[in-house]
Amino acid sequence: MISLKGVSKTFNRGRPDEFTAVKGLNLEIGQERVVVFKGPSGSGKTTLLSIIGCMAKPTAGRVFIGDEEISSLPDRFLTEIRRGTFGFIFQQLNLIQGITALENVMLPAYPTGCRHRMLKDRAQRIFEALDLCHRIDAKIEWLSGGEAQRVAIARALINDPAVLIADEPTAHLDTKLSIDFMDIMSRLAHEGKTILLASHDPLVFTSGIVERIIEMRDGRITGNGAGT
Amino acid sequence: MILHPAVIALVIGSALVCLMILTASFFACRIAASWDPQSGSEKQIGLEKKTYLVSMLVAYAFGFQILSFFLFIYTADDLHGLFAGAMCGAGTLNVNRYGYPSLTVKAAAFILAGLWLIMNHADSLGRDYPLTRAKYLFLLLLAPLVLADVFFEGAFFVNLKADVITSCCGSLFSSGETASKGSLSAVADLPVGPLKCAFYGSGLLTLVSGTLFLLGFRRLGVFFSASSSAFFMASAAAFVSFLCLYFYELPTHHCPFCILQGDYHSIGYLLYGALFGGAVSGLGVGLLAPFGRVKSLAASLPPLQKRLSAMSLILYFIFIAIVAWQMLHTDFVLDP
Numbered sequence: 001m002i003s004l005k006g007v008s009k010t011f012n013r014g015r016p017d018e019f020t021a022v023k024g025l026n027l028e029i030g031q032e033r034v035v036v037f038k039g040p041s042g043s044g045k046t047t048l049l050s051i052i053g054c055m056a057k058p059t060a061g062r063v064f065i066g067d068e069e070i071s072s073l074p075d076r077f078l079t080e081i082r083r084g085t086f087g088f089i090f091q092q093l094n095l096i097q098g099i100t101a102l103e104n105v106m107l108p109a110y111p112t113g114c115r116h117r118m119l120k121d122r123a124q125r126i127f128e129a130l131d132l133c134h135r136i137d138a139k140i141e142w143l144s145g146g147e148a149q150r151v152a153i154a155r156a157l158i159n160d161p162a163v164l165i166a167d168e169p170t171a172h173l174d175t176k177l178s179i180d181f182m183d184i185m186s187r188l189a190h191e192g193k194t195i196l197l198a199s200h201d202p203l204v205f206t207s208g209i210v211e212r213i214i215e216m217r218d219g220r221i222t223g224n225g226a227g228t
Numbered sequence: 229m230i231l232h233p234a235v236i237a238l239v240i241g242s243a244l245v246c247l248m249i250l251t252a253s254f255f256a257c258r259i260a261a262s263w264d265p266q267s268g269s270e271k272q273i274g275l276e277k278k279t280y281l282v283s284m285l286v287a288y289a290f291g292f293q294i295l296s297f298f299l300f301i302y303t304a305d306d307l308h309g310l311f312a313g314a315m316c317g318a319g320t321l322n323v324n325r326y327g328y329p330s331l332t333v334k335a336a337a338f339i340l341a342g343l344w345l346i347m348n349h350a351d352s353l354g355r356d357y358p359l360t361r362a363k364y365l366f367l368l369l370l371a372p373l374v375l376a377d378v379f380f381e382g383a384f385f386v387n388l389k390a391d392v393i394t395s396c397c398g399s400l401f402s403s404g405e406t407a408s409k410g411s412l413s414a415v416a417d418l419p420v421g422p423l424k425c426a427f428y429g430s431g432l433l434t435l436v437s438g439t440l441f442l443l444g445f446r447r448l449g450v451f452f453s454a455s456s457s458a459f460f461m462a463s464a465a466a467f468v469s470f471l472c473l474y475f476y477e478l479p480t481h482h483c484p485f486c487i488l489q490g491d492y493h494s495i496g497y498l499l500y501g502a503l504f505g506g507a508v509s510g511l512g513v514g515l516l517a518p519f520g521r522v523k524s525l526a527a528s529l530p531p532l533q534k535r536l537s538a539m540s541l542i543l544y545f546i547f548i549a550i551v552a553w554q555m556l557h558t559d560f561v562l563d564p
Contacts, residue, residue, distance in 0.1 A: 057273065057277065058268075061273075071268070071273070074280060076352075
């Protein structure tokens, strides 16, 4: 279970361009498998997901995963949690050009010290599950948009995280690829993963797999209800 | 003031250390006043974010503080040729009244800075900043010592005048000359018999308690720490009193500085490094003992204490081995 207590995030504190992206949020995410954070650009969705995923620290408030308070953890401990608990799918994908899809997927697991052979086998199984085996040795710049998206999903899954975080995952996809993406998310949710999506794409938040929709505006939660 | 490169390095280094410690002390006051890990307030989170940076700053400052002890005695030794009458660092330190106080403060700062670094390392092993408040309170206690170090060192170097006639170590550290000497050199006149008992006795206690602690008798941690510090003091006194005689092969020369010179292969640096390092590691075991019940350190503290005790034993062994080798391989006989 993920819970947030009084979480705020202010950028450029004390400067003329000071901006508070998230304002005193209290939130609990319990047993829901797929949760969507819905709201317009600038509503604080990405910042909130960054805080939940240990990519950023709040300016005030605490974040708990289970019983453990994680927002105060020093970076050396936070890295372990970020690597082991969360998988990230970024809006811009952030895949590394010049190396193969397989190398991109294996990269986040290198710091774990896992044997290369085992790691490669694990990556190949994920490629198989995502129906992407034929592109395993292709360089990133050779992939289509949908293939690159699936490589990004594979990379997020390499450390077998309990929670998958995707920020505007369908922003650059056409309708068919967006539906394919949601199908993959549905499969992962059935496998037991918790999926947190930030999106203002109706195709995402009207999807049947969504169990909870949290609406945000101006850094605050304005609505909190079940999915369609 | 003599503009020797090492003097300039020490003065600038000490000034920077002082600046860093004063800055960190200001932060330590905020920690002492407002630290509350249960709170999610902006102030608390700000302190948590800054503590890593400030700790790093202090760690570097204390790292230099430890090295500066050796640089200081090297400088004192290197400058002795400039002063009429000085034969080694002992004479240089006697040029004005700030020399020996500066050395004493530096030795104390060496040990306490080492202990702070151990505490800082232990704190970094816990997930919830378990020793943060304690280590910053400790820092507040150390800050006056750092200031005193800067004062005495600065006063010593500023008042170094090349036309001063000073005393050589032969008169400062010779037996039976106590009337003209200070407390450090008076050690040379301590009765050898009881000092030998203290040296060998505390050494044996340190070895036994340290070995038992390594084997799993955790309750002996504080005892080991105490015996380790007793051995450090006994060794320092024994070195001036009778151990150094085997190196100099002179029955009346008790100088702890000549051994730093090339004539003795600069073995003094290794001896003092091992002795001080052993003391800091040994004291570190006892320093961490009260925090053994802290939940977030329960798994990581015992291995750290074991490593410290092993390091202490190894460093003391190096000290004893060098001294024993010299005692066994010299024709010099102390007792007829």
